Amino acid sequence: MNRYAVAAIYKFEMARTKRTIFQSIISPVISTSLYFVVFGSAIGSRITEIDGVSYGAFIVPGLIMLSLLTQSISNASFGIYFPKFTGTIYELLSAPVSSFEVLLGYVGAAATKSILLALIILATAHFFVPLEIAHPFWMLFFLVMTAITFSLFGFIIGIWADNFEKLQVIPLIVITPLVFLGGTFYSVSMLPPFWQTVTQFNPVFYLISGFRWSFYEVADVSLLTSFCVMSGFLAFCLLAVTWIFKSGYQIKQ
Amino acid sequence: MQPIIQITDVNKVYAGGFQALNNINLSIKPAEIFALLGPNGAGKTTLISAICGIVDATSGQITVDGKDIVTGYRHTRSLIGLVPQELTTDAFETVWTTVSFSRGLFGKKPNPAFIEKTLKSLSLWDKKDNKMIELSGGMKRRVMIAKALSHEPAILFLDEPTAGVDVELRKDMWQLVRELRNDGVTIILTTHYIEEAEEIADRIGVIKNGQLILVEDKIALMNQLGKKQLILDLKEPLIEIPAQLTDFNLQLQNEGMQLIYSYDTTDEHTGISALLQQLSVAAIAFKDIKTDQSSLEDIFVSLVREKT
Numbered sequence: 420m421n422r423y424a425v426a427a428i429y430k431f432e433m434a435r436t437k438r439t440i441f442q443s444i445i446s447p448v449i450s451t452s453l454y455f456v457v458f459g460s461a462i463g464s465r466i467t468e469i470d471g472v473s474y475g476a477f478i479v480p481g482l483i484m485l486s487l488l489t490q491s492i493s494n495a496s497f498g499i500y501f502p503k504f505t506g507t508i509y510e511l512l513s514a515p516v517s518s519f520e521v522l523l524g525y526v527g528a529a530a531t532k533s534i535l536l537a538l539i540i541l542a543t544a545h546f547f548v549p550l551e552i553a554h555p556f557w558m559l560f561f562l563v564m565t566a567i568t569f570s571l572f573g574f575i576i577g578i579w580a581d582n583f584e585k586l587q588v589i590p591l592i593v594i595t596p597l598v599f600l601g602g603t604f605y606s607v608s609m610l611p612p613f614w615q616t617v618t619q620f621n622p623v624f625y626l627i628s629g630f631r632w633s634f635y636e637v638a639d640v641s642l643l644t645s646f647c648v649m650s651g652f653l654a655f656c657l658l659a660v661t662w663i664f665k666s667g668y669q670i671k672q
Numbered sequence: 673m674q675p676i677i678q679i680t681d682v683n684k685v686y687a688g689g690f691q692a693l694n695n696i697n698l699s700i701k702p703a704e705i706f707a708l709l710g711p712n713g714a715g716k717t718t719l720i721s722a723i724c725g726i727v728d729a730t731s732g733q734i735t736v737d738g739k740d741i742v743t744g745y746r747h748t749r750s751l752i753g754l755v756p757q758e759l760t761t762d763a764f765e766t767v768w769t770t771v772s773f774s775r776g777l778f779g780k781k782p783n784p785a786f787i788e789k790t791l792k793s794l795s796l797w798d799k800k801d802n803k804m805i806e807l808s809g810g811m812k813r814r815v816m817i818a819k820a821l822s823h824e825p826a827i828l829f830l831d832e833p834t835a836g837v838d839v840e841l842r843k844d845m846w847q848l849v850r851e852l853r854n855d856g857v858t859i860i861l862t863t864h865y866i867e868e869a870e871e872i873a874d875r876i877g878v879i880k881n882g883q884l885i886l887v888e889d890k891i892a893l894m895n896q897l898g899k900k901q902l903i904l905d906l907k908e909p910l911i912e913i914p915a916q917l918t919d920f921n922l923q924l925q926n927e928g929m930q931l932i933y934s935y936d937t938t939d940e941h942t943g944i945s946a947l948l949q950q951l952s953v954a955a956i957a958f959k960d961i962k963t964d965q966s967s968l969e970d971i972f973v974s975l976v977r978e979k980t
Contacts, residue, residue, distance in 0.1 A: 421746070421779045423775075423776045423777075423779050423780060423781060423782075424776060424777045424778070424779055426776060427772075427773050427775075427776025427777045428777070430773075430776075431769075431773050434769070438764060505760055505761070505762065505763070506756075506758055506760030507760050507761065507762055509724075509726055509754070509756050509760065510754075510774060510777060510819070511777070512724075512725060512726045513724040513725050513726055513749060513752065513754050514749060514777045514778050514779075515745060515746040515747075515748075515749040515750045515778060515779050516777065516779075667728065
């Protein structure tokens with residue numbers, strides 16, 4: 420194991436967060452606070468409770484997931500896309516590092532950053548709504564697993580993208596709608612039957628459901644189902660990354 | 673002596689079908705300076721990239737320090753430092769962090785003293801806290817070299833190292849290359865500047881259309897292919913070469929005002945004395961005399977044209 424290389428990549432990526440603190444931390448915190456104000460206060464005054472949980476508190480896990488998913492993808496995709504864009508990837512390709520070590524550095528840093536952000540948002544949420552975490556272990560488990568899985572997914576997007584538009588297209592037109600339609604702001608049981616069926620095909624719905632269960636023990640699907648869907652998506656990302664490194668897709672000529 | 677790099681039957685065909693390398697065979701000796709010359713698109717950068725692992729060879733084998741670059745990549749890559757042709761840098765990183773990053777990436781424990789020494793040797797110490805974006809092109813080139821040297825490589829690849837740098841910096845770099853070689857580092861450089869190869873290389877390879885058309889010791893190459901000429905500026909023009917001088921390899925130029933005698937420097941008898949004697953007999957007077965030897969550039973141009 421080239422641990423110095425892993426540390427170098429990890430530190431390099433973490434240092435980028437410091438340089439872009441507004442974009443990386445402050446901006447998502449402000450956006451999430453606005454969600455609390457708009458959805459929690461304005462709509463929350465009309466919808467008082469969902470499954471016995473106050474509306475403001477109900478949306479907290481979904482909002483954390485929204486930031487976690489988008490930031491994991493954004494951090495990892497930018498992390499690997501930038502060396503490709505600037506040409507500095509030559510150094511990575513000519514270094515004595517394995518694919519696993521490269522992943523460990525980039526995905527590790529991206530996941531760390533998004534977990535830190537999620538924890539900051541969780542702390543921020545405390546200022547707006549009273550929060551309880553019924554199962555802290557499962558909460559952290561979902562947090563870490565989701566961050567790793569979606570950082571891997573972001574890494575794949577960063578490799579696939581050959582321009583800035585492609586880098587943005589999946590997070591904007593796929594991930595954000597999936598999060599919004601995955602039960603961030605409502606319980607699926609509130610939807611008409613047709614849309615309830617459609618929601619069953621949204622993988623993010625299972626993540627939010629499982630994560631919300633760790634807070635309030637209320638969920639649209641069982642914990643096991645959420646766990647299986649997340650594990651399945653993680654396995655898919657790992658297989659895709661393995662294929663990318665073996666084939667050299669979009670990295671080597 | 674075991675070669676430090678051994679390239680055997682290497683071919684590279686890109687996805688579009690373009691053959692960038694065509695059956696390359698080459699051995700690089702330890703601690704030599706090898707210059708790879710060739711026109712644009714000849715395959716110089718592809719060859720370097722294949723050795724460093726940036727592109728995969730389609731067929732053939734490359735070994736570094738006796739180890740295959742695919743199966744033994746950890747060992748082979750840790751021995752190599754690469755200065756690429758393009759100034760590809762992280763614009764917002766400082767000189768210190770980018771050079772330290774390279775050392776870590778190549779598996780070396782942090783060593784601030786070594787990084788300091790490297791930056792000082794490249795006159796970069798006072799720029800260590802500057803962001804890359806703030807540096808001039810020449811300074812960025814020095815940083816690229818510092819990054820390549822940061823992990824103390826045994827082999828250094830310099831892909832067009834002095835492209836776009838001023839004369840002073842070019843000479844500094846030549847000096848650095850010589851010092852590195854004296855420390856036992858093997859250096860492979862590609863260049864468009866023939867004078868660069870002439871100045872610092874021990875051996876020269878010429879590549880064209882993906883084929884290595886020549887590999888030769890620089891001095892031997894110049895002796896072997898270098899022609900020397902004796903040029904006589906005449907007082908009166910000649911219409912033709914007089915009959916008594918036809919045995920000499922002579923040419924008339926500049927409307928008969930210059931007589932050019934080509935000879936082989938390696939011959940024991942160059943024929944110069946005999947020629948001068950015959951000129952005197954033929955009463956051909958000259959006002960000036962000079963000699964000219966073909967440069968590596970002339971040799972390179974003639975080789976590339978010959979093989980076209």
